[in-house]
Amino acid sequence: MTSTNPTDFGFEKKVPEGDTFERQVCSDCGWVHYENPKVVVGSVVTYENKFLLCKRAIHPRKGFWTLPAGFMEQRETTEAGAIREAFEEANTHIRIRDLLAVYNVTHISQVQIMYRAVLDKPEFSAGDESLDVALFAWDDIPWEELAFPTVYWALHQYRSIKDQDSFVPFSNAEGDMLEKSFEILKR
Amino acid sequence: MTSTNPTDFGFEKKVPEGDTFERQVCSDCGWVHYENPKVVVGSVVTYENKFLLCKRAIHPRKGFWTLPAGFMEQRETTEAGAIREAFEEANTHIRIRDLLAVYNVTHISQVQIMYRAVLDKPEFSAGDESLDVALFAWDDIPWEELAFPTVYWALHQYRSIKDQDSFVPFSNAEGDMLEKSFEILKR
Numbered sequence: 001m002t003s004t005n006p007t008d009f010g011f012e013k014k015v016p017e018g019d020t021f022e023r024q025v026c027s028d029c030g031w032v033h034y035e036n037p038k039v040v041v042g043s044v045v046t047y048e049n050k051f052l053l054c055k056r057a058i059h060p061r062k063g064f065w066t067l068p069a070g071f072m073e074q075r076e077t078t079e080a081g082a083i084r085e086a087f088e089e090a091n092t093h094i095r096i097r098d099l100l101a102v103y104n105v106t107h108i109s110q111v112q113i114m115y116r117a118v119l120d121k122p123e124f125s126a127g128d129e130s131l132d133v134a135l136f137a138w139d140d141i142p143w144e145e146l147a148f149p150t151v152y153w154a155l156h157q158y159r160s161i162k163d164q165d166s167f168v169p170f171s172n173a174e175g176d177m178l179e180k181s182f183e184i185l186k187r
Numbered sequence: 188m189t190s191t192n193p194t195d196f197g198f199e200k201k202v203p204e205g206d207t208f209e210r211q212v213c214s215d216c217g218w219v220h221y222e223n224p225k226v227v228v229g230s231v232v233t234y235e236n237k238f239l240l241c242k243r244a245i246h247p248r249k250g251f252w253t254l255p256a257g258f259m260e261q262r263e264t265t266e267a268g269a270i271r272e273a274f275e276e277a278n279t280h281i282r283i284r285d286l287l288a289v290y291n292v293t294h295i296s297q298v299q300i301m302y303r304a305v306l307d308k309p310e311f312s313a314g315d316e317s318l319d320v321a322l323f324a325w326d327d328i329p330w331e332e333l334a335f336p337t338v339y340w341a342l343h344q345y346r347s348i349k350d351q352d353s354f355v356p357f358s359n360a361e362g363d364m365l366e367k368s369f370e371i372l373k374r
Contacts, residue, residue: 037260039223071223073223104265106263111226169355
């Protein structure tokens, strides 16, 4: 059994020498556990006006639908990470078009970098982390069963610039879109 | 004395249960040291056609000029991080305009998120991490003494869209700009 929670290991919060912020520091050996925001890379993937969604096989939000996206790994680009995630979750090859959005999800310290991408062929299947993968026309998207607010933002923001060749990428939703997206978490 | 190198602590490389990638895992207690790409947030800051640069007081590249930028902290937005870095390094208050670029520096696993920003007043001074802070007209920028290739990219890409209200943010430099930027590292 492995653990990723520093408090299991006799860590204490203090400001390391020469630093500005409190960090988790091991009381025994002085190891400083720097925690940095994590980058999530993903994409709104389309094929002939349909949207590729994955039904999550893992927690959190198991059984809910999400975009192919996940934690960026070391020594890859954000684009390569988005391609890898689509391959892992949907056994599919996507082609990145351009940057759709940069989201800040501060309460979980995530920066989400989302791309527009396309499938050249409608070939995909559920990877290990997915229960199901499917293409949905806009009206058939399972809006009541989306996994995260940022999935709602990305789909709607994509929709708003759908036919444009170039556009200014989006950031966090505001107003109505933000409010509606929070409904997702009540389900 | 603190250490941040896992190899000092009896870590070994292996693939944790349910994972795809090799990680540093403590041989004694099973602690998994996940290493993720780090986010650097910063900005090209201008005041009346001049560019704010900071002379680094710390390694790496001590004594060379850089943009106000640094590692994003937990629970802040990318914009807030860029504002904080300018405050820490240049004792100044910047106003973020928009997203200038997203760079991937894969060999050090960094995602750099750079903004356009302005100073409303030319008030600044060297923070703890800077030897000097100054505003430079384009032709007076110390091109021979820039700290990093991405500083060169950001300044030139900024220059190319200078008067535009909106634009598609940049990614890594290519071709000539990329080659010239590598000259920096020979100095």
